[in-house]
Amino acid sequence: MPFSVSRQEGGEFAGFVCFPWPEQALRANIHAQISLALNRVYTEWYPSKGYNFNITNSTSYDQYYVHGREVFDVMRRITDDIFNTYVRRPGTIDPYYTEYCDGKSVTCNGMKQWGTVTLAQNGMNALQILQYYYGNNIEIVRTNRIQSIPESYPGTPLRIGSTGTSVRTIQRQLNRIARDYPSFGTVTVDGVYGQNTADVVKKFQKQFGLTVDGVVGRNTWYKISYIYVAVKDLAELTSEGEANTGEPVDGVYPGTSLREGSTGAAVEQVQFWLSELSEFDSSIPSVNVDGIFGPATTAAVRAFQERYGLTVDGIVGRDTWNTLYNQYNSIEEDLDSGGAGSYPGTPLRRGDRGESVRLVQFYLRVAATNYSTIPVIAVDGIFGGGTENAVRAFQQFFGLSVDGVVGQLTWNKLYEVYTDVTNDLMAPDQRPGTYPGSPLRQGDTGKAVREVQYYLYLLSAYYDSIPAIAFDGVFGPATTEAVRAYQQLFGLTVDGVVGPATWNSIYAQYQRLRTADGPALSFQLYRWPGEVFSLGSESRWVVYLQFLLQFIGFFYETVQGADLTGLYDPETQAGVESFQRTFGLPVTGVVDETVWNAMVIVYLSLAAGSPAIQTAAAEGEYPGFVLLLGSAGEPVRQLQTYMNDIAKRYCQGYFVPETGVYDEQMVKAVTEFQRGLGLTQTGVVDRATWDAIVDLWRTDQNAGLPG
Secondary structure, X not given: OOOOOOOOOOHHHOOOOOOOOOHHHHHHHHHHHHHHHHXXXXXXXXXXXXXXXXXXXXXXXXXXXXXXXXXXXXXXXHHHXXXXXXXXXXXXXXXXXXXXXXXXXXXOOOEEHHHHHHHHHOOOXXXXXXXXXXXXXXXXXXXXXXXXXXOOOOOOOEOOOOEOHHHHHHHHHHHHHHHHOHHHOOOOOOOEOOHHHHHHHHHHHHHOOOOOOOOEOHHHHHHHHHHHHHHHOOOOOOOOOOOOOOOOOOOOOOOOOEOOOOEOHHHHHHHHHHHHHOOOOOOOOOOOOOOEOOHHHHHHHHHHXXXXXXXXXXXXXXXXXXXXXXXXXXXXXXXXXXXXXXXXOOOEOOOOEOHHHHHHHHHHHHHHOOOOOOOOOOOOOEOOHHHHHHHHHHHHHOOOOOOOOEOHHHHHXXXXXXXXXXXXXXXXXXXXXXXXXXXXXXXXXXXXXXHHHHHHHHHOOOOOOOOOOOOOOEOOHHHHHHHHHHHHHXXXXXXXXXXXXXXXXXXXXXXXXXXXXXXXXXXXXXXXXXXXXXXXXEOHHHHHHHHHHHHHHHHOOOOOOOOOOOEXXXXXXXXXXXXXXXXXXXXXXXXXXXXXXXXXHHHHHHOOOOHHHHOOOOOOOOOOOEEOOOOEOHHHHHHHHHHHHHHHHXXXXXXOOOOOEOOHHHHHHXXXXXXXXXXXXXXXXXXXXXXXXXXXXXXXXXXXXXX
């Protein structure tokens, strides 16, 4: 694993813990200290701030080694045993930001070192202690590749006329940053440094106090890297994770290792991901997507494993699969805020070229592994006669208009079938949503069970009352509970058995949400962490506050931003005071619960990370995605206006603040509207609820009634 850390006989870990402590407490502390140090190096924390080193010897930030001091044997033994391990989240490769403090003289949001002693004395092992502080979604992994990290800066400045993977990387990172700093604008990620890229770089440089020349030298490179890491939260405890939005899921490990000689859809997935990653990393060779795991695929897998610190064997096991998918998915998320499988916006037809065509061809190739009437085609990004014939065959089999053009309906069906095949839901030549012929109940197993579990899992993103379950093909108590919850919510016989009525209802609801309603789109709501922030405070939450100030400052000239340092310095205090003045709060320069909540509400109300969120649709037009707790933006504000107009007219219903934020008060108000309109009371605004509210509002407007 490419990290620049050296083992020094246990000494670097000995100064922050006391002997004799329980061994499991010592192990938990050493794991945390290793992971924090590796995280600093992995994220290039210090180079991104202009320093020429990767780690410090300041115990305020990193770990300090004193040569020649006494080191207890137990520390040597434990350090030797676990030195090449680190903490991470499952499915990621970056070392977790294991923030820690002693818990007595200093407090923090991460691990309390003295607290680990009590937990160990109560019988917890090291992993359980770490999970106590950092959550259950972490794991301890071992790597035999702890080596010097290659500097990411390409060595020479990037400017107009530059080309290659380094340009692609910068373009991708700038586009991701632009979601949180929308005034920068976006660029085409094509690996060509043109005028548009230079213009965006200049805006970035101006915002962050760099020389405004449109050239990406060392300082600009590492500043972009730092801000990219900050907005992705890689270096913070609140790392972004994969959220269930109700959209079809891809990237699930197939259950068996892939190696030279393997064939099929899973091999095609691996080859496609590798070919995409090679566009951004010259150390990974591109491969053909042909479904045959040959020597070229082995070589590309080995290069990927080498690059990401995995066991270099050319075999795609679970760790390599998950790391490969996460790296591919990270690129896709950076490039397309619409999410995986989102329609590109315009129909694709013969003669078109590009990444969207490559995706269509990839989906068709995977579908062809399960449907015999669909021909196998090349994934080359060129929409030629072979691609058109394959599209026609697909449309014919799935009952779509047969025109050889990939419009939105064909695209959506392609992505649905692709994810169904890759998730092993379908028998050969079986269409999605086909009732299995007999009821499914607890104790049943097989593909039909897996299919209904998959739909229920996706529906759980929209409806809190439906628990999220695994789609493993085993109908156990958890599946029974999810089925009963669905039946209760949609007015079916509540028996936990999936008969024809329940099966058809679940598939119809899944299809409606996918094709008519859109994804569940909401923001992560960070609630007040329970501490007051003032001059001198330092934590991950201060970074979040500084980000809020930066973001709000784009829209309000009177709000002063602050650098994302994590330290509540005089600049941050001044920014908070400017926010308080602007929004009529007592000017204290201190962030308590009231100020925190006000900043979050303002941020959500201004949320413009996606144009679809910030830009209002035509009057009364459905926004294209489901609104629920945590949604924000102009569509929410529109809905609040409609609801308040109706409530004033009929002197009933909940009035809601027109903030553009879908909070708990909105959930209650929407539920009341659904009750009055005879709709299923979910508290979620799908197309049916939106249209019913808008129709009632329009009736009043057309009748000339006051409101």
